[in-house]
Amino acid sequence: MSGPLERYQKLKLKDSLIVSYRYPIASRELSFILRFVYSEVPKALQALILEDTLTAFRLLPQMQTQSAVSAANVLIQSAEAALPKQKRVLAITEFKQAKVAHKRRSKACKEDTGLVQLPQDVLVHLFSFLDMQSLVSAGLVCRLWYAAATDNYLWQRHSAAYFCDLDSFVENKVCISGRSIKEDVGAVGSFDWKDAFRRKYTGYPSWKFNYNRGYCRYCNLIVWLNNLMCPNAHLGQISEYHMIKPVLSPNQVVAYILEDSLLMLDSSDSDSGSDGEFGYKLWAYRRR
Template sequence: MATPMERYKKLFVGEALSEIHRYPLVSQELSSILKLGYRRFPKNVQALIFQDTLTAFRLLPDMQTSAAVSAAQLLLKSVEAVLPKQKRNLAIAELKHSKVAMKRHSKTREEEELDSPQLPEDVLRHIFSFLDVASLVSAAQVCRSWNLAAYDNNLWQKKYDLLFKDSSQSLTQKTDIDWRETFKNSYIAENLSKALRSTWGYCWYCDSIVWHNSLRCPKEQCRLKSGGKLVDHISTQQVVEYIMGGLQSNTYSSESESDEESVYGLWAYPKLAF
């Protein structure tokens, strides 16, 4: 039987933190694991979680997004509530250093933007029209010029028409529509009943929490064994139980959370930072 340390390592928290588009979500997940399970874990797991927490704070200057800053602040609250004094002080000091570095990086990037030639906004809009929604959201956080191009109303109208064909015709007759906001609201409503986001889930065939695609385990052998069966949504509390000793068949209940909680559950559905 796998140890708590082995199970925690299977989550690949440290690796996921280095990916800009996953950093906010993983930091939030780490925050919840700290609050819900840190004191229950053996010391070797506590040490690894602490290292991942320091890593999260250390990587913050490389993220340069408001979502990343908010996630780091949430993680800080868990650090202050759970960690013993010495570790708490080390983590807080690490975050302070990162915030200073982040301000320096931000100033340097602003100066570079002013000195470097920028692509015309219409060219950026054309390039962005080929991006999927998640990539478009990420592109909006790169710099001011990209942000302006990525917020283009016509661009979001095309995204809306593509995903919500049935309802787009009734809206096209209206004027002054904020298509980005309309897309966001429709996307959220759609996913209250359809689990189509790429995120974490529990696969019973490999006994692992996996980063799945369309709620299916990425491992080919599992897909073959399951016949393409969807992986289960799990709450952060269930992640803690998994680390401690694995999930039993009666641990998981799709009725334990409301639809809205499921959509916004940390390990079930990451929020898109619209």
Template sequence: MSGEALERYQNLGLRESLSLSYRYPLVCKELGVILRLGFSKSPKPLQSLLFEDTIAAFRLLPQMQTQSAVSAANLLSQSAAAAFPKQKRGLAATEFKQAKVAYKRRFKTQQERKDLVQLPQDVLVHLFSFLDMQSLVSAGIVCWSWNAAASDNYLWQLHYITHFGDGEIIPKQKGHQSSRNFCEDANYDWKEAFQKAYLGLPSWRYKYNRGFCRFCDSIVWPNNLNCPKAHLTTFQLHGIQPLKPLSPSQLVRYVLENDTSWLYSSDSDSESDEEGDLKFWTFKY
């Protein structure tokens, strides 16, 4: 049982994802939930690994460039303070304090640099066109120039079509008479249209950052709400979505429970959001 829980936790790939700046806040929040809900129930080897990953997250904080990373690390430190025993709690607190000091020094140094070379906006837009939705939102909170590029209307049009289909279902905006005209209107605000459509979705399936792929039989970071391996499966041929969204509390259940048959069930649409609104849209810019 101990070895199986440890293996399932390692399959989440949290340590590897920490070094990716656009995933750092998500991993810190995910790790924090696992600490709060599962640390005391975890076997000793898993507790040791959870502690190591928490320390690794704090040590990587100075390399991050966004306030969302600091906020996520702060939440992780609160979870660590609540979950760890006294000795580990003290060590984690010391690491976090040192990380915050190093982050502030690095940030100040970067602010003082006057020769920082920025890529042209058209180059940034082209590069951002290869990002999935979550990565695009995260890129937009890195700095001012990235924010401008990530707000490009063309990028939001691409993602609107990817997520919601063609322009026939675009909600009407003031001054427009037919949805067909929206696709041809260069001034149409695709970012606003995406946000309205996204926030208005009745299903909770778009709220979470993780999913279980029935085809891959593994937990993945979705790419535009699909498995990143982009395989055409028999599920999709029959109109069935092979990717099952998972909430942070369900990840804890996946790690600690020996029975994972519930992952293959289709009852996730009735789940409530136990951890609050964890949509990637919360990373506004």
């Protein structure tokens, strides 16, 4: 049976901090670990938590998003509350230096006015690397970005990633050409994949779209999800999403480290209530 040190290492927080879109989540998990785990674990794990905290501050200048800054602010508050004096001073020093470097870098980016209007095909390629929520947000920037963000190719990819079986996904609907999706290879341009995704989306639990963390019951690990699935190989097979339980709060990460258990919400709690509100906020943008 693994101990807190092994379970903490398996979270791979240090590796996650390097990835810009994972930085806010990893930093918030780290802030909860500082507050509720640090004083309860051996010195070896305390040293590792401190090292990851300092790493988070050193990486902050590279994270040019407000969510990353907010997560770092929460992290320094936890460090001030949990760390002993000498280590607290070290963390505060790293944080202040990181904030100064972040402001300088942000200012330099704002002064760079040489922006070029990219062709739509280039934007579509760039947007193909975005998650679903970021893609919706990108479409609100301007008309050019909206046209690229609503490209059928992108939403067909998301449909395949989230719902897998495209034939059942379109529910036997036909394209404008009168042929089924399966029959018409060129139907991508005549079928509104974004609208179909939106309608299908309303029947799914919101955690699948709102969180990148999950607990794989097969691996007994908290993992970063890849298309709603565990990225680890299981005897040559990849775990399906039904093997995944959502990690909805850093409190669950704390419970996992200390007790090797998760404070999982009931499916009725995680799949209802906030789903309608979340779905409304995501899709309630005026049509153009």
